[in-house]
Amino acid sequence: MGAGKSSVGRALGEQLNWDFEDLDDRIERLEGRSIAQIFRASGEAAFRRAESAALAEVLVEMRGGAAKILALGGGAFVQKQNAAALKRAGLPVIFLDAPVEELWRRCRLQAEEAGAVRPLLRSTDEFRKLYEARRSGYLQASLTIDTAGRKVKAIATEIAETIGVRPRKTKQS
Secondary structure (H helix, E strand, O other), X not given: OOOOHHHHHHHHHHHHOOEEXXXXXXXXXXXXXXXXXXXXXXOHHHXXXXXXXXXXXXXXXXXXXXXXXXXXXXOOOOOHHHXXXXXXXXXXXXXXXXXXXXXXXXXXXXXXXXXXXXXXXXXXXXXXXXXXXXXXXXXXOOEEEEOOOOOHHXXXXXXXXXXXXXXXXXXXX
C-alpha cells in the first residue's frame, strides 16, 4: 500500500500503449461488491479465493495476447498459489518499495484526499508489522524498484528499460 502500484502502473501503461488494470477493480466487478464488502460479509478467505480466480482470468487473457500492466493488491503476491501462477506465466513481477515511513505518509494522504477509512491505517505499528511480514514475499519478485522520493514517470521509464519492453504499436502509429 502506498508504493505507487496504480500511479506507476498507469504511467507505464501509457508509455507502452498497454492497458492498465488493478486486480482489485476486477474482483469488485466479478463479485458485484466492494473489497470492503467482501471482507465484511464473507471474510478474508473468500476474498483471497476471488482474488486468485480474478488473477487466473487475467493470466488467460495475457496468454492470449492482451498487453496489460496489472497492479496486484498488497496481499496477492504473497499468496503462494498466486506467486506460482505468475511464475508459471513467465511474467516479470515488479516490487515497488519505499521506506515504511514514506509508505505510511502516502497512504494517510491518499486516505485523507479520498475521505476514506482504511483499516490498515489505524496505527503505524500495525502498518509496519504488516509491511515487514509481507516484505520477504515481495522480495521474491523479478525486480525491486525503490520509489522513495521519485517521480512516477521516472519509475515507469526505469521499469520499461530494465525489463526491455517496448511500446506496442497502435493503429494510429
